[in-house]
Amino acid sequence: MDVVSDAISTVRLGRPSSDRVRVSGSWSTRLAPYGGAGFHVVLEGGCWLLPDGGAPVSLGSGDAVLLPHGTGHVIADSPLDTLGVERAVPFEHWVDGRGPRPPSTASGEVEMLCGKYRLDRSRLHPLMAELPAVVHLPNRVGSHPELRAVIELLGRELGGQRPGSGIAVPGLLDLFFVYVLRSWMAQGEAGAWSAVLGDPVAAAALRVLHSDPSAPWTTGRLAAEVGVSRPTLARRFSTLVGRPPMAYLTWWRLTLAATLLRDTPDPLATIARQVGYGTPYALSHAFSREFGTSPGRYRAGSAERASTEAPPVES
Incomplete structure (x- = not known):
């Protein structure tokens, strides 16, 4: 993707x-x-x-x-x-x-x-x-x-x-x-993201992270994949995207986890593996820190919101 x-x-x-x-x-x-x-x-x-x-x-x-x-x-x-x-x-x-x-x-x-x-x-x-x-x-x-x-x-x-x-x-x-x-x-x-996706270094790094977010990425490994030095990647990515590559990856993994909690019945252990966390506990801790709620409560709240929303009228 x-x-x-x-x-x-x-x-x-x-x-x-x-x-x-x-x-x-x-x-x-x-x-x-x-x-x-x-x-x-x-x-x-x-x-x-x-x-x-x-x-x-x-x-x-x-x-x-x-x-x-x-x-x-x-x-x-x-x-x-x-x-x-x-x-x-x-x-x-x-x-x-x-x-x-x-x-x-x-x-x-x-x-x-x-x-x-x-x-x-x-x-x-x-x-x-x-x-x-x-x-x-x-x-x-x-x-x-x-x-x-x-x-x-x-x-x-x-x-x-x-x-x-x-x-x-x-x-x-x-x-x-x-x-x-x-x-x-x-x-x-x-806006700014037009410039981000037009930059060869930042855009290439984002493509790599989005194509395999569960891989054990480091800034050095990502820089090697993109074909630039570690300082060059860190500087250009941070300047354009607004956060360092690994901070963006952490946010994106947790966003994907939230989507899977909302859209699938998969257990937390399965979701943790899919988004690059070694254990359900590690994912739960990071998720709670990012979103202010536990994965279980987030999933329950998403299901409750979905059940109370009327489906859109199709033409």
């Missing part, structure tokens, strides 16, 4: 949900803050995004927007004053009873894909944590070709009941998430 794939995999829960909606005239709808990430793609027409505490964003045809931290927001046909924002219809009521509609040429009509990803925000990878509240990717000729392709495929799949769409749509939504992150990282205003 590469760093971006791992960063997504460790926080992703269940399957994403999505709706294809078509509206015209004067309208507004509110999406409450959410323990995940929301997204919108404008397929036709234009509208406005009004994030809580942020400036309005004009969205045109083909624009994609991701709200990676689940920021509450309103989408509307025009910018709204405070009273207009307060009167926006909750999204769940707004789409209730709506199904795919045939194409229309009505003036002022807007067609969108709207959806959510369920994420476990308790252990965000720094790459995910540094994303801004709103990632807006305008539709420009020649830009983000992979993202444009997956948007087109999503529009087709959500336009009607097609054989295999129950598998195709979640897979395309996962691709959409990846391509949005790639596109954002390719932009000049992307």
